[in-house]
Amino acid sequence: MKATAAEAGADIATDTNYIMILIADSGATKTDWFYGNSSQNGIRVETNGLNPFHICEKGMRQTIAETLFKKLEHPEQCTDIFFYGSGCTPNKRESVRNILQETFPKAEIRIDTDLTGAARALFGDQAGIACILGTGSNSGLYDGEKIIDNIPPLGYILGDEGSGAYLGKRFIADCLKRRLPETILSGLLDELRLSTEDILGNIYHKPNANRFLAQITPYIYRVRSVPEVKDFLNDCFSDFFQRNIIPYRSPYPISFVGSVAYYFEEEIRNAASKMRLTIGRFIQYPLMDIVKYHLNKKQ
Numbered sequence: 001m002k003a004t005a006a007e008a009g010a011d012i013a014t015d016t017n018y019i020m021i022l023i024a025d026s027g028a029t030k031t032d033w034f035y036g037n038s039s040q041n042g043i044r045v046e047t048n049g050l051n052p053f054h055i056c057e058k059g060m061r062q063t064i065a066e067t068l069f070k071k072l073e074h075p076e077q078c079t080d081i082f083f084y085g086s087g088c089t090p091n092k093r094e095s096v097r098n099i100l101q102e103t104f105p106k107a108e109i110r111i112d113t114d115l116t117g118a119a120r121a122l123f124g125d126q127a128g129i130a131c132i133l134g135t136g137s138n139s140g141l142y143d144g145e146k147i148i149d150n151i152p153p154l155g156y157i158l159g160d161e162g163s164g165a166y167l168g169k170r171f172i173a174d175c176l177k178r179r180l181p182e183t184i185l186s187g188l189l190d191e192l193r194l195s196t197e198d199i200l201g202n203i204y205h206k207p208n209a210n211r212f213l214a215q216i217t218p219y220i221y222r223v224r225s226v227p228e229v230k231d232f233l234n235d236c237f238s239d240f241f242q243r244n245i246i247p248y249r250s251p252y253p254i255s256f257v258g259s260v261a262y263y264f265e266e267e268i269r270n271a272a273s274k275m276r277l278t279i280g281r282f283i284q285y286p287l288m289d290i291v292k293y294h295l296n297k298k299q
Helices: 005-014 057-071 090-103 114-123 164-176 182-192 196-204 209-214 217-222 227-244 259-263 265-274 287-298
Strands: 021-026 030-038 041-048 080-085 108-113 128-133 137-142 147-149 254-257 279-283
Touching: 021 114, 021 287, 030 287, 041 057, 057 090, 080 090, 080 114, 080 287, 090 108, 108 114, 114 128, 114 137, 114 147, 114 254, 114 279, 114 287, 128 227, 128 259, 137 227, 164 182, 164 196, 164 209, 164 217, 164 227, 164 259, 182 196, 182 217, 196 209, 217 259, 227 265, 254 259, 254 265, 259 265, 259 279, 265 279
Parallel strands: 021 080, 080 108, 128 254, 254 279
Antiparallel strands: 021 030, 030 041, 128 137, 137 147
């Protein structure tokens, strides 16, 4: 007699060799989740970002319990959780772990930074320098298992070189200080449907200025063939290498995750070539490469 779905689920739950992995790649804006036991047998879910510096425990608990849990099939069978998140510093990890444990009481839970997740997606068990270029930026020296050195990114005011926020900040300043053609500035104002005063108001008087600045990168991408913009991008990505990569003094290859890195791959490679740096992979979204890393470990 054929087993019912409930009986099959019970058999799976008692099989000690059976695994159901939940993996998260979490940023301030959104979190990408994978739940399954193989890259072909799993589902993907997107929820709000779960950076513990940007969301309270109540909000995090609500997102996990109401948005994530309800979309998973047999979530009670989850055996392992790997949560890679921005803001998951050592003093914040325990609160994230506790919230996940409330919802998935039987799962073994590991919490780490999004930079470690990026490194495992890019290099697996090999050493390298992992870089994130999105709204913000970060980099780390990876030994094939963990990040062993990290130059602090310092945020968009003091650092974040090469990020969307950094490109936007520099681009607006160069436009207004007449370092870029006037047509570039007028095109930007038309694109944003804002005046110069409106732009400055968004930066200095409204929250999330970094996100506002990063929203300018699609326009920068479209005008990237203008000679002055080419030079601008070379300067910005050279700044990233000079301030975030050269200090490692490492011969390992440099690879990237993030949308800014993905779309400006050519410009990044050109800047790196002038500095005689070895560039490896570019991945826009690292989640499925992180999934492959962990599923290989479980085999």
